[in-house]
Amino acid sequence: MIKKIFKGILIFLVSLIILIGIGDFLWINLPKLSARKNISDIEDYGKGVSQINLDDNIEVVGLGEATHGNSDFQDLKLEVLKTLVEKNNLKSFAIEADFGEGMIINNYIHGNKRDENISRIFSFNIYHTKNMNDLINYMFDYNQKAKDEDKLSFYGFDMQDPEKSIELILDFCKENNILQEKDLQKDFSFIKDKKFKISKIIKYKEDLLLEIKAYADTLSSPKAKIVSRAITNVLDSVKYYELDFNDYTKANNVRDELMAGNVKWISDFEKAKGNKMLLISGHNGHIAKSEKFYEPMGSHLKKIFGEKYFIIGTDFYKGIVNINEVGPDSKRSNHVFVSADPLAYSARKFKGKYYLDFTKVKDGETFDLINKEINMVSLGEAYSPLMKFMPRSYRIKEVPKDLYDGMIFVYYAKPIAVND
Structure with missing residues (x-):
């Protein structure tokens, strides 16, 4: 009798584990499959990044990154910077890095001694990459040929x-x-x-x-x-x-308000030099109009600049992300994530990458997607193996237009290669 009871309990537990496994598998993978759709009018609205065309009244452009661990998003910083320098006479760029580190980089790009590994200045090792060296040295090379009044400037707003x-x-x-x-x-x-x-x-x-x-x-x-x-x-x-860092909301509220104050100061400082537009770059969560758990920098900037603050978020469909592992060693490693974002899946139609200006989308299937909740990836700098079983730990379900004025989508994103 006891054996029968034990056998029954064992069968029940095994069945329960199998059902939970199947449920988790479907929870993770069904959104991926539903994202693989043909958006009928996406090619009417999608453009190349070099075709970004901003109104003359824009004073601050926020460029986000869905993760800190993808080289494609670091490359986009340079691509968008070049585009705005050429099209909008942009002269200033600020990044999610310490203000003092920005001062050192700015001194470097206004000097005359080239350094192929200048990104080592940053405390955040996510920036210790060839991609960031290329961005900084683009500014250095530009300034070698420019008149003093036309030279580019670099800032940190953290x-x-x-x-x-x-x-x-x-x-x-x-x-x-x-x-x-x-x-x-x-x-x-x-x-x-x-x-x-x-x-x-x-x-x-x-x-x-x-x-x-x-x-x-x-x-x-x-x-x-x-x-x-x-x-x-x-x-x-x-x-x-x-602050008590166990209070996640308060710590982030304070940091993001202080960062917004720095962006406002940098913008005013550059305007005094005759430079109207500022490009800033940080995590999507900081540059966005809203965030579920705290008031992000982007919300403060919207209050300050209104429609003169234009936000471009980013996302990938599938990416290998270089991310910091939770634990005493804090080592970095590469892990695969899928956003299940149907708009990012459509990047296949644009050779893997495209820009979508939400303000230009008036109706149709694309309009419906940017105005309803969809899956998007959002990763910080902490990885745990449990995340593989908990898609909500790296996927957010938000209305794109509620967060950004436009987005750049990448189909497949590669990991950063940290030089350290």
């Missing part, structure tokens, strides 16, 4: 890694004989410590940084204004790292 900002602030103090009666290098020597904690800045050096900022604010040079903003970013970074 504030998570203030160490490089401090180094540049100290250089500025030395150049302008600011507080040289103090030993500033010694005062800030702790930033070179491998166990450096940002909280030390606010505890010991906030007053000193504010004193330097007061000096910088009395000067009228562009460099003084940039250094003043760098100090603001250092102090904002300290406040950010004082």
